[in-house]
Amino acid sequence: MTERIPPGGFKDLGPLNWLIAKGGARGIRRPRFSLMNVLGRHRLMFLAWLPLSAYLLYAGKLSRRDAEVVILRVAHLRDSEYELQQHRRLARSRGLDKETQARIFEGPDAEGLAEKERVLITATDEFVVTRGVSPETWQQLSRHFSKPQLIEFCLLAAQYDGLAATISTLGVPLDFPD
Structure with a gap:
């Protein structure tokens, strides 16, 4: 890069x-x-x-664990090695071990994910890929999160999607190049 x-x-x-x-x-x-x-x-x-x-x-109002699920999924979808390097480490400190992270990268159909994680991953995929969330997914998301948390989910996904694009465009060098 x-x-x-x-x-x-x-x-x-x-x-x-x-x-x-x-x-x-x-x-x-x-x-x-x-x-x-x-x-x-x-x-x-x-x-x-x-x-x-x-x-x-x-x-934020989302749990730190839930926020990392969203961030890791955005980083994976955007192939942002910079974000992945930063957040793989941080996610481990927030309860997302390597196996859980692998399931997040695999997607919402991965075995072993909790229902809330499946919904967060599905919503993140839709948000990043289609720039919105389907009514069905929104309804599922609404069962797990309050209105302020739903607003925060959107801003969090948008923040890390935009950050991935900015990092890539500017050519920000890795902090952990090894």
Whole structure:
């Protein structure tokens, strides 16, 4: 992959974005958090994007486990190695072991998935592929999630779908290249 916009340093990011990127790098235990070092080059947009991204990832109304099911499925559908590398690790800390992750990648018909996981995967597939969710799938999703959680599901799937496209388009280098 060609880096169209390479990760920036202190001068490119400015002091605040540089500190945020350094904190993120520490969190993933890497010398650099490439996504932050690229997006941080647009100083104000980065600061606007970051709170929503952090909310969806760490504090949303969906359980952290359910959020990771959606994120992993989007990353799989979009073939986003960057997102997969980041979220395979995070998902394990949120109760999604390697076997469960393999089932998520296999799809909603994989053996061993819970009903809620099947519905989340089906809804994610529809959202990403067709840009919507069918009435039947929405009805199933509504049995498991509140209205605020349903809104969050849409924004979470859209956020990670758009992020996968952005990462690919900008050529963001992997943080875990090995």
